[in-house]
Amino acid sequence: MRHTRTLLAVAAGVVVAGTGLVHLPAQAATAGPALTIDVAAGRHAISPDIYGMNYYGLEDVGEPLLKELGIPLRRWGGNATSRYNFRNDTSNAGADWFFENLAQKSATGAQLPDGSSADLFIEQNKRIGAQTIMTLPMIGWIAKDSAACGYSVTKYGAQQQTDQWRPDCGNGKKADGTEITGVDPKDTSIAAGADYVKDWVTYLTGKYGKAANGGVKYYNLDNEADIWYSTHRDVHPEGPGYDEMRDKSYAIASALKQVDPGAKTLGPTGWGFNSLIYSGLDEQTCNKTGCWSNPPDKAAHGGMDFAAWYLKEMKAYEDSHGVRLLDYFDNHAYPAQTGVPFGSAGDANLQALRLRSTRQLWDPTYTDESWINQVVMQIPRMKNLVNANYPGTKTAITEYNYGALDSMNGALAQADVLGIFGREGLDLATLWSPPKPADPGAYAFRMFLNYDGQGGKFGDVAVSSASADQSKLAVYGAQRSSDEALTLVVVNKTGDDLTSDVAISSNPGGGPAPQVYRYSAANLGAIQQVTGLSVGPYGFTGTFPANSITTIVIPKRTGPTTSPSPSVSPSPSVSPSASPSASPSVSPSASPSVSPSASPSPSVSPSGPPNPGGACTVTYSVTGQWPGGFQGSVRIVNNGTTAVKGWTLGWTFPNGQTVTQLWNGTPSQSGSSVTVTNASWNDTIAANGGSADFGFLANWNGTNGKPAAFTLNGSSCTVA
Known part of the structure; x- marks a missing residue:
């Protein structure tokens, strides 16, 4: 039976106050990669805390944007917070500004410590309903005045x-x-350790309550401590080693938990990729001597990477004392590619590099195009470190910036990043340097947090979503707990309109008409509502304009379903057009425009029954390995004379390894037994040497042996 899909034909109309429908001529589109959604697979909660922002001055963003977006939390962080003195509201930003003590912006007539800039920040967060992350000095020194x-x-x-x-x-x-x-x-400074932290947290809990009662919920254990030797070399000229970081974390986190046991800590808050591998002492030493292959501090600690060792030591404390001192494993994630973070959009090459650079957050096949020159895979790497060394610890990225938030290119990168955070299961993130309300980067947040100007949000339960080519079209799917609607965000990173099949398995839709909202280079001043989408039981075909972000909301089916008709209705070739020149509205809540609908179009029929088609060969490779985790790849070769249509590969791990993530297939694991079924785009393995490939991430402990045997659709394969 052929399953009918329907064609999404939309016109990107401009939102203009007082207008009605805007009908626009169609333009040709290019075939895009297939997108696949499985609502029943890959389900996990998306933390609302991934949509956070850093403090960047009370007046720079303004409360209207924060309220509009419903930003869930904001962080008081950065280099100046390492030496912040709450008693006199002064700090020292170190190398950022001539190592000067500087008075902060206290409330007019403030009787310090009441009315300090820290207090004002917390109070603003309370007004907008956001949680607060404060940074606790761990460096040992705080500013003594505002003059030195x-x-x-x-x-x-x-x-x-x-x-x-x-x-x-x-x-x-x-x-x-x-x-x-x-x-x-x-x-410049006076000594400050655990007693100072106790005094400050006692003051904060006395004024705002404890974390469990609406007070400050989160505290960073300082900021980028591994580069104190550079940013704060006037008071800490030597990079902190393994032992110093452990001991200071024990002291400061213990002081906090003694005063407010319900508060959550984030640490060690390293500056970047090297922070996961080296201590600050090794970074400083090896920058001078080139000892990267055998760093002395690492060698003195069993050769363990710093982050793994730190997590083990934090676990050891809990095992001995019954108190968890580290709640979130936090590491910053600035792209190292030249010109990408903080800068302007740049030329075409830089813009393309910016869009590729987001792959460093997750992609095991992406070699970082910078001095790093290796696979970063930051979020899976952090999660694997936690699983291997301190299970139960959450993951956080409290600073990141992919640049160009004042451009559509930056908005595309930002939307991609937010989608990645949710899909990969990151627990908390705060953008460094928030966008201005009218910046395209702010619209990237709106597409997840307020796409309709009425508080419409992307779902909070991630579902399996994949693109055959994420460098062109990225897709992120989630179901909304409040109404069980399926929400999709599709990011077109190319300069072409792309038409793609969107296959949806376990589709809950079929209720009221789907809603489609779009932000694109055609109109940087508003989000457009577009119409014409009719989702069939198995998905739809949609055209996504060049350089655009599209949010699709598919309401839950409320009545009985009807079996799809085997007949297919032809459809005209329709694609979106450019917007006419008009006066756009900056507000995303302005009256939306709509476009004409289109007729359904045929889709590819589903695969037939599985057919092994003869002998098979499986090549299993470990392509990367680190303490507690590894990356693998599998190739299935069909040696038979009949194509395999629909496949399931099975094997048993010899040492209890567990798959944590897999691409180009759908995994299932029971004990050591693993099965992987095909994705929709690789369900057929051609005869006479045709192949299918998939990759995965997994945990291991002790020994990482390879499986001895594989079965394809129940038949044994030769192991290469």
């Missing part, structure tokens, strides 16, 4: 650069570029 600086020219001599407004404050480098050493931390 770490490298006084009067005291330490002439320097390479000085602050034009405070010429006695230098950058800590001599005229020849060498760093000034032997600086007294007491020039």
